[in-house]
Amino acid sequence: MNTVTAAPGSPAPPSILVVEDEAVVAMDLRSQLEDMCYRVCAIADNAREAISLAHKERPGLVLMDIVIKGAMDGIEAAAQIGRSLHIPVIFLTAYSDESMVERAARTNAYGYLTKPFQAKELRAAIEVALHKALLERQLRESEQWFAATLRCVGDGVVATRSDGVVRFMNPVAEALLSCGDGQGLDRDIGELMQLRDRLTGAPLESPVHRALRGQTVVGIDFGSMLLACDGTQVPIDDSASPIRGDDGVALGAVVVFRDVRERLAAEAKLRQSEERFRNAFHFAPVGMALVGLDHRFLQVNGALSTILGRSEAELLGVNQDTLGPPSELGPERERLNQLLSGHAEATQFEKRYRNIDGGYIWTLASVSLLRQDGEPLCYLWQVHDLTERKNAEYRLARMAYFDPLTGLANRAWLSEEIERKIVQARRRHHCFAVVFLDLDHFKQINDSLGHEAGDEMLQAVAAKLTGALRETDAVARLGGDEFVMLLPEIRAAEDVLAVTDKVQQECTRAVRIAGHDISISVSMGVSLFPDDAQDARTLLRYADSALYHAKSDGRNTLKFYRPELTARAVRRMQLGAGLHTAVQRHEFELFYQPVVSLAGDLVSSAEALVRWHHPSLGLLMPSQFIALAEESGMAVPLGDWVLQEACRQAAGWDACGVAVNVSPRQFKRGNLLDTVRRALAAAALPPQCLCIEITEDLLLENSEENLETIAALREMGVTIAIDDFGVGYSSLSYIRRFRPEKMKIDCSLIRNVATDSGDAELVRAAISMAHALKVSVVAEGVETEAQRLFLDGEGCDMVQGFLYAKAQPASVFEAWRADYGSSRHPAR
Ligand SMILES: Nc1nc2c(ncn2[C@@H]2O[C@H](COP(=O)(O)OP(=O)(O)OP(=O)(O)O)[C@@H](O)[C@H]2O)c(=O)[nH]1
Known part of the structure; x- marks a missing residue:
């Protein structure tokens, strides 16, 4: 106590x-x-x-x-x-x-x-x-x-005695029941707190009575309506529970209830808003989708299915990243990340989807992020179809930049394109050419066959130009019968000719117009960036001025802005034109340069070197026409002729072999084995007397076919020499790998061999390594006795050069050889 x-x-x-x-x-x-x-x-x-x-x-x-x-x-x-x-x-x-x-x-x-x-x-x-x-x-x-607590709680609380008579009501209960100042006290709870079913209006038994009777907690039926003392009806929700004394006997009950009007209104509002969202989503004229954070479609509406041309079933679960070009995903991701990080509420961007036919659907996407309890839930995409607009824009751009008659680009586009090409060429240190082209006497077609026929001719020429150009080239029609071509990555003026020759050939091929086979020639003027001018206007002006010269020079021709380039081009054209018929006209001749074996001081073989007796230009060296022959497809026929001619002439040389240079192109395009076999057979020359000289380039290609051809030649008995050692890669690893019979050291290494210790060291090393691989060595370009002495001292096997003889016609060589053989003295 x-x-x-x-x-x-x-x-x-x-x-x-x-x-x-x-x-x-x-x-x-x-x-x-x-x-x-x-x-x-x-x-x-x-x-x-x-x-x-x-x-x-x-x-x-x-x-x-x-x-x-x-x-x-x-x-x-x-x-x-x-x-x-x-x-x-x-x-x-x-x-x-x-x-x-x-x-x-x-x-x-x-x-x-x-x-x-x-x-x-x-x-x-x-x-x-x-x-x-x-x-x-x-x-x-x-x-x-x-x-005090009961007064403060937001719920209505009523306590009754065990007979259901009210003995306490808190203010909220008084307010909900409209029964203040203790008016509700001492009344039966069933009579004070009348409940009705919200839908049917049927009276419901008081939960207090049920709780007292069952001695258990009773929830108020969902949907109960409280009929207050003043007749107002309030939807309520909650429960009644009995209160028992220490002896377990019911003392009474407490009912706790609350006005659920607000909650019901909020629920109704939510339902309506969900309904509205559902309707807005499904029936929206704009494409809509709920897209998961993993970019998969969770829900799509009909409009989106229509835009993407795929059914809802085809889209659901699909990762929408797979529907567009991967290159455009980066910027899109960045925007979505901004939503995730909370830096943006919504984002808008253009997005392309691929349609079933492989084309593109252009859209404007507006994306926002839906969150739940503050955490990202999914994206809401709104997709507007922009394809029509883009197509219209494209058509407009075409109209602005394209020539409707030919479908080529127009003058406006050309000027901008030249500016773009200038920027690119500057950055990459490249040259490009502007070629102005005008049809010759086009007016006559218009005048004689009508304007429509003229139009057809212009279209045909446009198609021919497009066909003749490479993908990186560009062509535009300026108006009338004037066209301009842009040729990027031009290394030399001659490169332009490779294209313009083709264009000229194409244009002169007849086309059928208005029932007539018509061919037309073209005149062209060329200016070069950066040598001639460095801005679009001047380049065009210069090309135009060159064209003017071409026209005044009789048409069907090409002029460069700089006359010296034209001279070069003319010469090349002359050569090109003659090259095709030179073999038939017997304009080629083989010259021979002796190869002397140092050991016995013997002429062991001769290298065949081609010369061209040009009808107007005189004697031409290989450097003046071989590149052209390669470009114009003449390398193979010329090479074949050289092989046959060399074998034919060497057949009478008695133990003296002949060496022939073979180009990589002959390996690739010609049937080299057959040609060699036929040449040997026709001349009855033993294969051992023929040496095929190849360059490192051929080995660098590392092609199986080349290797097989080399192996087959050796099997036939033909000797293989690697030419020009000391130029280019000069990799001994190739020598080691291919084990040619001979290796020729280039004259550039021999030139200073007697005076430059570095070159001497190099040549010494090359000789000793070649010998270690059992490859014999030929030194080219030997001009002095000192060089010969050095080479002899280093064990070089053979020498070739002016010290002995220049390349000379077969008959001169034969005479020289006879003389050398008898005198055993080198020519001076
Ligand atoms: N069919 C057709 N003709 C056109 C068009 N635009 C211009 N022309 C005509 O094309 C001709 C161009 O003539 P020119 O280039 O000056 O003269 P040309 O007859 O080709 O003579 P040269 O150029 O000096 O060889 C003119 O007769 C124009 O009327 C067109 O769109 N269609």
């Missing part, structure tokens, strides 16, 4: 008001109380004073004599003090008749001591009273907490 007496260090001892009209008794009581460590705060001898002192002193306890001075007795005074101040009162009286005890009990007295009493009886009564008062105070406080 808790003690309320003063303890060391505890707060002040309980104070007691003593009400006693006999002063001696009062004094005695005070001294007894103080002995017990209580504090007597005051003594009163009548009821009025007692009530007043109780209000003033707020004692912890009142010891009240019943019969005291004045009109009011102690019982009445105690009733007032207890009612208003909740101070416990113990009656001390000499009277104990029943009516008085009964009256005192009704005041909720905390004790009743009959005088005389023992000090310990007094003390026990005081302690019990103080403790009971403490418990009651705690209970009152807890009730206040409870009541």
